Amino acid sequence: MNDLTLVQQYLLCAVSDSGRLTNLRSERMIGFLAGGLLTMELAGCVAPDGKKKISAAAPLPEELAYLRPMYDFIAQKGPVKPEKVAEEFYLGLTAKKFDQLFNAVGESLADLELAEAAAPGLLSGRKAFKPVGRAVDQVVEMLRAELLEDAPVSEDAAALAVLLDQSGGIKTYFSPYEQKAIREKLKALSQSEAGKQVADMMYFVEDLVSAMAAITVLNNL
Amino acid sequence: MSRQRSLEVIGQAEEVTIGELVRLSGVRYSTLKFYTEEGLLPFQQAEENLTRRYRRQESLLRIREIRALRAEGRSIPEIKALLGGAAG
Numbered sequence: 376m377n378d379l380t381l382v383q384q385y386l387l388c389a390v391s392d393s394g395r396l397t398n399l400r401s402e403r404m405i406g407f408l409a410g411g412l413l414t415m416e417l418a419g420c421v422a423p424d425g426k427k428k429i430s431a432a433a434p435l436p437e438e439l440a441y442l443r444p445m446y447d448f449i450a451q452k453g454p455v456k457p458e459k460v461a462e463e464f465y466l467g468l469t470a471k472k473f474d475q476l477f478n479a480v481g482e483s484l485a486d487l488e489l490a491e492a493a494a495p496g497l498l499s500g501r502k503a504f505k506p507v508g509r510a511v512d513q514v515v516e517m518l519r520a521e522l523l524e525d526a527p528v529s530e531d532a533a534a535l536a537v538l539l540d541q542s543g544g545i546k547t548y549f550s551p552y553e554q555k556a557i558r559e560k561l562k563a564l565s566q567s568e569a570g571k572q573v574a575d576m577m578y579f580v581e582d583l584v585s586a587m588a589a590i591t592v593l594n595n596l
Numbered sequence: 597m598s599r600q601r602s603l604e605v606i607g608q609a610e611e612v613t614i615g616e617l618v619r620l621s622g623v624r625y626s627t628l629k630f631y632t633e634e635g636l637l638p639f640q641q642a643e644e645n646l647t648r649r650y651r652r653q654e655s656l657l658r659i660r661e662i663r664a665l666r667a668e669g670r671s672i673p674e675i676k677a678l679l680g681g682a683a684g
Binding site: 400512516519523528530531533563570 | 600622
């Protein structure tokens with residue numbers, strides 16, 4: 376097993392059985408972009424400024440090189456709203472920048488032999504990354520162990536759970552009973568003193584997903 | 597709240613959580629929880645509602661033993677009898 380970042384874990388959970396993420400799954404594309412931002416936030420290289428803007432806070436670590444295009448965009452633009460990140464990487468007829476980012480994260484998983492890369496289709500630059508063996512299972516079991524256990528939850532697990540919940544992916548892996556337990560746990564955490572980071576993260580992801588979704592709707596009009 | 601410990605760190609830790617045991621062993625959470633509830637996986641817990649802590653090396657060894665016995669077709673009651681419950 377490997378230490379995976381949030382965006383790597385999210386990609387494994389967000390793709391179809393054949394490893395594809397099509398433009399029809401816009402909520403998961405947005406979740407992927409939010410996952411990239413949260414991964415950099417957890418690593419301390421970008422930070423929200425309290426005014427719903429994000430800016431670079433430290434150099435991008437080498438192990439997150441696959442997020443370089445997103446980091447560089449934020450670093451060059453200065454404090455930037457998440458919607459601007461969505462515009463840059465998501466909008467456009469071909470979603471070329473999204474594809475490059477997606478392929479870079481996917482290749483990092485292929486390098487770890489956790490996904491098999493397949494060539495893009497005729498009309499897309501986006502490759503498929505089919506999860507290998509128990510790669511998805513290990514991510515989901517880690518979440519289950521942290522969120523269904525009567526014990527403290529790590530920031531990493533809370534962030535992934537919030538992201539999967541907000542982008543609709545949680546229904547794929549957790550029963551309605553488990554989903555209810557997970558939401559109750561996240562809510563309880565967010566209301567506790569120790570869980571302020573969870574509350575901040577929940578609001579951050581909710582804002583991010585709704586802002587990015589608004590951009591998507593406008594784009595599709 | 598804190599960050600997850602890396603595999604390198606938990607691979608050398610004396611005690612681990614059940615989530616970390618899932619990551620180290622690759623065994624499902626529900627399976628480890630079942631083994632725990634059946635008394636096959638000893639743990640320490642300072643107070644009620646505090647995190648259960650498992651001794652890493654002993655727990656991984658115990659999981660391997662249980663899996664090997666299951667692969668031989670032994671039932672959980674048989675394994676409990678063979679391993680002496682939580683005495684390990």
